[in-house]
Amino acid sequence: MKIAVIGTGYVGLVAGVCFAEMGNAVICVDTNAATVGKLRNGQSPIFEPDMDELLARNIAAGRLSFTTQAREAVDGADLAFICVGTPPRDRDGEPELSLVYGAAKDIARAMTGPLTVVIKSTVPVGTGDAVEEIIRRTRPGAVVSVASNPEFLREGSAIDDFNRPDRIVIGVEDLRAQETLQRLYLPLCAAGAPLIVTRRRTSELTKYAANAFLATKISFINEMADLCEKAGGDVTELAAGIGLDERIGRAFLNAGPGYGGSCFPKDTCALLHTAQEYGVPLRVVEGTVAANNARKHRMAIKVMKAAGGSVADMKIAVLGLTFKPDTDDMREAPSIPLIRHLQRAGARIAAYDPQGIRQAREHLTDVDFHDDPYECARDADVVVLMTEWDEVRTLDLARLNRVMHTPTMVDLRNIYAPELVRRFGFRLAGIGRPATPRPEAPLPAPPAPIRSERELEAIIVK
Incomplete structure (x- = not known):
């Protein structure tokens, strides 16, 4: 054809x-x-x-x-x-x-x-x-x-x-x-x-409905992450606990800094506009959009808390800029509002991304861009893991610690196990995870040997 x-x-x-x-x-x-x-x-x-x-x-x-x-x-x-x-x-x-x-x-x-x-x-x-x-x-x-x-x-x-x-x-x-x-x-x-x-109109609605539903899952798990942080839960374990229910599914239940890209932000807003034209309230989608917008501000607050309450005159290294890995797309990337919030709070920003730097320059100013994550993190007070590129997933944590001024990590994608990061000397702030590590439970003592039938009967009766 x-x-x-x-x-x-x-x-x-x-x-x-x-x-x-x-x-x-x-x-x-x-x-x-x-x-x-x-x-x-x-x-x-x-x-x-x-x-x-x-x-x-x-x-x-x-x-x-x-x-x-x-x-x-x-x-x-x-x-x-x-x-x-x-x-x-x-x-x-x-x-x-x-x-x-x-x-x-x-x-x-x-x-x-x-x-x-x-x-x-x-x-x-x-x-x-x-x-x-x-x-x-x-x-x-x-x-x-x-x-x-x-x-x-x-x-x-x-x-x-x-x-x-x-x-x-x-x-x-x-x-x-x-x-x-x-x-x-x-x-x-x-x-x-x-x-x-x-029919044609159903097909047109299908794309918007699909993206709105997926965006809703993201906003939902992010709000559960906030609750986990307050209540002492672990959102990664919570996601596994609900995601194995085939009616829910595990996809799009990774807590993070909020959704971005060329589709979800645009399509949720477009669906809301269509619903308004027809006089149909979409309260769930409205809540999804509001939650995602608020998420961007919360992530900047999380970085500031990890830095001790203020980032003024601090160097913050942001590793990963694109809204997801394996693309150079910076449209609606959560890294953009995060960096702008931190800059307004007085931070100096260094940033690394394997593919997104060219497009990032069109959205961000006064940022020191790097082609190497360790040079980006050199003398930094806080390193923020923003996009789960393979290059960010496989960092040499010992080397990262050595080049930083203060080994503080804010992992906005829950890439690394908290125990591993802390073992390399980092103070860690993750998403929806307990602030303190889980205590190691002592191994139970082996049972005493049973020497008679009377002891067996006593156990059964008990």
């Missing part, structure tokens, strides 16, 4: 590369000529494991190409995927859909035959109706089907998620679109991926 992909951001590039790997002829469109030039040379604008290899292989095979012209991509295509960004508007958090509607107009002007237009961007319910109206108004008489096909990709494992999805959701209003998408996804379905076919 010939596929046009409009937009080469995170969703568009992953989709384009993976569709090409499945054997389709894919042309990706981006209005940024510099980005297109880099992609033609096999240079990805995003960091994602296996991306460079797939780019090179499919470009060399002639299955994948890039252009700035929508007409070149859409002419003769079987499918056109809209994969442009839908960032939240500053004034109200509502998704900005101008790029989606602009892509719809470009597709309408460029199409030369029957076409299935698929919205893969995350959009509010009813956007498919608007896109179909734009295309029919721009190109009267066009034979076009508009479908919804939300993405469920996790940054850092997006290519694997695309090729081995836990589900594929398509929202259609006609049989033609359904059959076209079923044919496209046949290789993945044959490998075991479930395909859910629904």
Whole structure:
């Protein structure tokens, strides 16, 4: 099949590369000529494991190409995927859909035959109706089907998620679109991926509902972590205790500094805006958003308490900046408000991240960035573990202690066992864990040997 992909951001590039790997002829469109030039040379604008290899292989095979012209991509295509960004508007958090509607107009002007237009961007319910109206108004008489096909990709494992999805959701209003998408996804379905076919509006709501539910799990376990700290519990053990219930599940029950990234903050706010439009209160989602916003402030307070109550004139080393490991994405990363809060409190910030420094410079000022975690922590009063990169998970704790001014660690991801960290001489503040180590219980004394039946009877009677 010939596929046009409009937009080469995170969703568009992953989709384009993976569709090409499945054997389709894919042309990706981006209005940024510099980005297109880099992609033609096999240079990805995003960091994602296996991306460079797939780019090179499919470009060399002639299955994948890039252009700035929508007409070149859409002419003769079987499918056109809209994969442009839908960032939240500053004034109200509502998704900005101008790029989606602009892509719809470009597709309408460029199409030369029957076409299935698929919205893969995350959009509010009813956007498919608007896109179909734009295309029919721009190109009267066009034979076009508009479908919804939300993405469920996790940054850092997006290519694997695309090729081995836990589900594929398509929202259609006609049989033609359904059959076209079923044919496209046949290789993945044959490998075991479930395909859910629904109406377009249900599909549009599905992505928002999924992300809101996962965000709710994160906010819930973070609030349980706060309770554990006050009550003397351990949130890691609590999470195991409830996560083994298959009705709950262990995923997204890791306490931390709050959720971030390009999806959860944007999608929860967008879902709330949609609910307000329809006059439906979503109290649980409202509470999730409020709890996550408050979390950012609480994490700065935790660092200040670990430092003795004030961070004025102290050097704080932050290890990990991106919102999660294996990505360079800094969008809504919890590290940003944490660092800004600490700077306002008078701290000097040094920061390390394996992939996120370039993007971090766009969000943070007056930060001393480092390419090495130990140089970042040199002479620091407090080290904050912010993102669970492998490089942060495998620190040489003895070396880290030696280079620091004061061996104080704030582990906001509960990466290290408290006993291990304390063994290397650190004062530790974790998330939802007791401030003092668990006392070592003495081994029970071995029972006295039983020498007679009378003793056995006495035990039974007792």
